[in-house]
Amino acid sequence: MPEGPSIVILREEVAAFTGKAVERAEGNSKLDKSRLVGQTVQSFRSWGKHFLIELDDVSLRIHLLLFGSYRINERKQSSPRLSLGFANGELNFYACSVQFIEGPLDEAYEWSADVMGDAWDSRAVLKKLRARPRLLACDALLDQTLFSGSGNIIKNEVLFRTRIHPLSLIGELPAAKLRELAKEVRVYSFDFLRWKREGKLKANWLAHTKTTCPRCKIPFVKAKSLGRSKRRAFYCERCQKRHGDSEKVSVNAPVAEE
Known part of the structure; x- marks a missing residue:
């Protein structure tokens, strides 16, 4: 299970997508992925083992659990739980938990x-x-x-x-x-x-x-x-x-x- 420092590294690695609009949202997550299309990434944040993607009117909480992984501008052979496409690349998450967070992140986290x-x-x-x-x-x-x-x-x-x-x-x-x-x-x-x-x-x-x-x-x-x-x-x-x-x-x- 990735620990906090590894999530900080992930946050740094995806910085190039900050301010970019989501052009494509796919994957086997049961979330309403269509809701993400057209939204702009306001920031990437982390809280412990939670990786947070702050969008216009909702945020995504991604937890890599025991065996989760991610790929930036490349894919694994297995199906992603969530795949986000931007004009300048893509971000793919595997074997993880993906949830919406409604409202400001500052109200959800200590x-x-x-x-x-x-x-x-x-x-x-x-x-x-x-x-x-x-x-x-x-x-x-x-x-x-x-x-x-x-x-x-x-x-x-x-x-x-x-x-x-x-x-x-x-x-x-x-x-x-x-x-x-x-x-x-x-x-x-x-x-x-x-x-x-x-x-x-x-x-x-x-x-x-x-x-x-x-x-x-x-x-x-x-x-x-x-x-x-x-x-x-x-x-x-x-x-x-x-x-x-x-x-x-x-x-x-x-x-x-x-």
Whole structure:
């Protein structure tokens, strides 16, 4: 599943279509595609993993889900979910979710939650985190209402960087450690973006998909389905400290969120 930084790259790659009118709208999406023809692209925006196309009187929300993809000025052999044609090229989306958003985007989104956005507000996310003390750290970093754009790569890498065990309870983290966690999600997201542009993202992974802790030189724990989010996790039992009811929380039965 593409994470926030990858959607920022998509937004940048399609900039040439800004201000262009949609001349053709096709695909196997069940949306009324005829409504799009003749409308002008006012802007391309992103909120976390959502790619947003703002048109004259409606916006499109595209989520690439687990296996979605896109092509600019070229096509795959499979049928697109949505294909938009412009005078200067075309934009094709595959295996994704496509929805209309009625009304202003500023009324539909809380921009301060987007870890890649200019409106990111760390104080607001800290307030939300403190209100959910029984939330597991591994689940917090995948909660899009807290960290919009953070995905499994960001989760594993940030928890390793901050030396936080994924089964730690948010309410048990020291205040300084909680602030560090919130800050590092944004810092790592921009590292992710830079490495993705350079084609060096995987080369810079320290924990995600790795087998050995680069700090302790011992095997990582690999969990196939961790927390309520049930996503893969890679972590070190020695240097990533487990905060909270560690004897009451297990990989298979995480503490329920209050």
